[in-house]
Amino acid sequence: MHGMMMTQPLSIIEILRYAAGAHPGGEIVSVRTEGDIHRETYAEAFGRAAQLAHGLEGLGVGEGDRVATLAWNGYRHFELYYGVSGMGAVCHTINPRLSAEQMLYIIRHADDRVLCFDVTFTPLIEGLAEHLPEDLVLVAMTDRAHMPDSKLELLCYEELLEGQPDTYDWPELDEEAAAALCYTSGTTGNPKGALYSHRSTVLHAFSVAVALSKSLKEGGRVLPVVPLFHVNAWGLPYAAPLTGASLIMPGPKLDGPSLFELMDGEKVTSAWGVPTVWLGLRAEIDARGRNPEGFGHVVVGGSAAPRSMIEGFEKSGVDVCHAWGMTEMSPVGTHGLLSEPMRELPFDAQIDLKSKQGRRLFGVELKIVDEGGQPLPHDGRAAGELFVRGNGVISGYFNNAEASAAAFDDEGWFGTGDVASIDDKGFLVIQDRTKDLIKSGGEWISSIDLENIVIAHPKVASCAVIAVPHPKWDERPLLVVVPEGGEKPTLPEVHEMLLEHVARWQLPDDMVFVEELPLTATGKVSKLTLRDRFGDHALPDVG
Ligand code: ADP
Numbered sequence: 001m002h003g004m005m006m007t008q009p010l011s012i013i014e015i016l017r018y019a020a021g022a023h024p025g026g027e028i029v030s031v032r033t034e035g036d037i038h039r040e041t042y043a044e045a046f047g048r049a050a051q052l053a054h055g056l057e058g059l060g061v062g063e064g065d066r067v068a069t070l071a072w073n074g075y076r077h078f079e080l081y082y083g084v085s086g087m088g089a090v091c092h093t094i095n096p097r098l099s100a101e102q103m104l105y106i107i108r109h110a111d112d113r114v115l116c117f118d119v120t121f122t123p124l125i126e127g128l129a130e131h132l133p134e135d136l137v138l139v140a141m142t143d144r145a146h147m148p149d150s151k152l153e154l155l156c157y158e159e160l161l162e163g164q165p166d167t168y169d170w171p172e173l174d175e176e177a178a179a180a181l182c183y184t185s186g187t188t189g190n191p192k193g194a195l196y197s198h199r200s201t202v203l204h205a206f207s208v209a210v211a212l213s214k215s216l217k218e219g220g221r222v223l224p225v226v227p228l229f230h231v232n233a234w235g236l237p238y239a240a241p242l243t244g245a246s247l248i249m250p251g252p253k254l255d256g257p258s259l260f261e262l263m264d265g266e267k268v269t270s271a272w273g274v275p276t277v278w279l280g281l282r283a284e285i286d287a288r289g290r291n292p293e294g295f296g297h298v299v300v301g302g303s304a305a306p307r308s309m310i311e312g313f314e315k316s317g318v319d320v321c322h323a324w325g326m327t328e329m330s331p332v333g334t335h336g337l338l339s340e341p342m343r344e345l346p347f348d349a350q351i352d353l354k355s356k357q358g359r360r361l362f363g364v365e366l367k368i369v370d371e372g373g374q375p376l377p378h379d380g381r382a383a384g385e386l387f388v389r390g391n392g393v394i395s396g397y398f399n400n401a402e403a404s405a406a407a408f409d410d411e412g413w414f415g416t417g418d419v420a421s422i423d424d425k426g427f428l429v430i431q432d433r434t435k436d437l438i439k440s441g442g443e444w445i446s447s448i449d450l451e452n453i454v455i456a457h458p459k460v461a462s463c464a465v466i467a468v469p470h471p472k473w474d475e476r477p478l479l480v481v482v483p484e485g486g487e488k489p490t491l492p493e494v495h496e497m498l499l500e501h502v503a504r505w506q507l508p509d510d511m512v513f514v515e516e517l518p519l520t521a522t523g524k525v526s527k528l529t530l531r532d533r534f535g536d537h538a539l540p541d542v543g
Contacts, residue, residue, distance in 0.1 A: 031253065
């Protein structure tokens with residue numbers, strides 16, 4: 001028997017229509033590439049998304065066409081998220097930190113019709129120009145007065161909107177229609193596209209809003225440092241308007257002092273981003289001896305949040321939520337907010353819990369399996385490859401049968417490439433990426449575990465552990481350290497610290513110093529680059 005209820009297809013533009021009417025106080029504050037701060041309400045953004053849809057229609061963009069963006073976090077990028085998906089086209093966000101070769105690959109692979117870019121990327125576009133498809137329309141995301149001086153044929157974003165009606169007859173789309181496209185950064189091989197639907201995006205936004213209600217609520221002022229150009233800024237552009245929270249968009253400047261100023265001035269209540277960004281902000285907080293005014297909540301994900309970072313925030317009264325996810329999952333999979341009883345635990349026990357990657361979001365199922373694919377118990381000890389399924393998880397890669405065929409198990413679960421354990425309370429612990437684990441004499445060593453301990457050393461600014469081939473043990477850990485200030489830590493000093501937490505055979509055999517760690521396009525430490533550089537490092541003979 002069917003229920004007797006209306007069915008309205010889930011649609012992205014309905015989120016903004018709702019925010020415009022129900023949350024008139026919600027705003028988008030943006031640090032513009034023009035240099036000033038811009039403000040608009042959700043109602044104004046809804047009107048401008050309509051103008052944009054008219055403008056794009058005038059350029060011949062139709063349902064299913066891909067419209068690419070190459071832009072920082074700002075209101076125009078937000079308008080593209082809604083205008084493009086709302087008219088039935090597909091918003092393809094491009095990560096500007098990809099190599100030129102990868103960027104060209106994905107522009108062609110996605111068959112983009114239009115590319116909208118922030119003017120700071122003009123030199124980048126000029127560099128790519130001769131290899132770009134001839135019919136690709138280029139739109140500079142600024143007004144006439146700030147148009148870049150370029151030999152390229154460029155349209156002006158504000159002129160595209162000017163004079164257009166601020167209402168649009170938004171089509172009723174199939175809720176499974178494609179809405180947005182994002183490519184993984186592809187540390188090996190070509191990038192692979194995750195093609196989100198209206199349905200997956202709206203359901204994911206609901207799940208994020210429920211799980212992270214601490215920051216996502218009317219009156220909340222949320223700073224996405226996580227970029228709109230990758231992994232949908234963890235769903236914030238959808239979840240924030242859904243709840244009425246305002247978005248404070250930082251533009252290109254993501255260093256500690258710039259973030260502090262913006263957060264302080266705009267009374268940001270909650271900030272979301274990868275651990276590397278918070279290192280800069282923490283240093284600024286320490287230098288000034290205070291938090292930005294109103295700041296009480298931080299969401300950290302994208303790579304493991306070190307315990308010392310969590311502790312530092314918590315001691316200064318900022319509640320930390322550690323989250324895990326990936327592009328292929330829309331992207332949030334788990335969140336680390338503690339339940340009321342957990343908040344009654346002693347401080348150290350709370351930090352233990354917050355160092356884990358947290359519990360699953362509604363709509364995401366998790367399983368860990370052994371090397372034969374058999375499910376492992378959720379007892380906090382057994383560790384195996386993590387598989388996921390749910391409404392926000394891809395069912396294949398866009399136009400890539402080969403990668404799609406390799407991504408799922410026989411039961412249709414998606415293989416994350418992470419090795420994890422899950423405890424009896426449902427808390428996930430990511431041990432490592434399968435390719436970054438160190439296999440020593442048949443036993444696994446987690447690089448993340450070692451890094452999280454060493455990063456707390458006062459003479460260590462940042463660090464990474466990589467596998468180096470070893471004639472006897474197959475692989476042994478090598479510690480790569482960026483020293484803090486002038487003084488370098490010694491290996492025995494680091495070993496002593498590690499021995500409080502790990503077995504002697506897991507200690508790094510050697511340590512090398514670098515000025516900075518190489519980062520991937522998504523702000524994670526590039527272990528691949530480190531392995532290329534230090535793969536031949538001669539380890540001392542430690543037996
Ligand atoms: P890419 O960097 O390849 O574009 P994503 O940004 O989607 O991909 O990264 C997903 C991966 O990042 C996860 O599979 C996991 O290895 C890692 N990751 C994300 N969040 C965390 C976290 N909180 N702790 C540890 N690893 C994480």
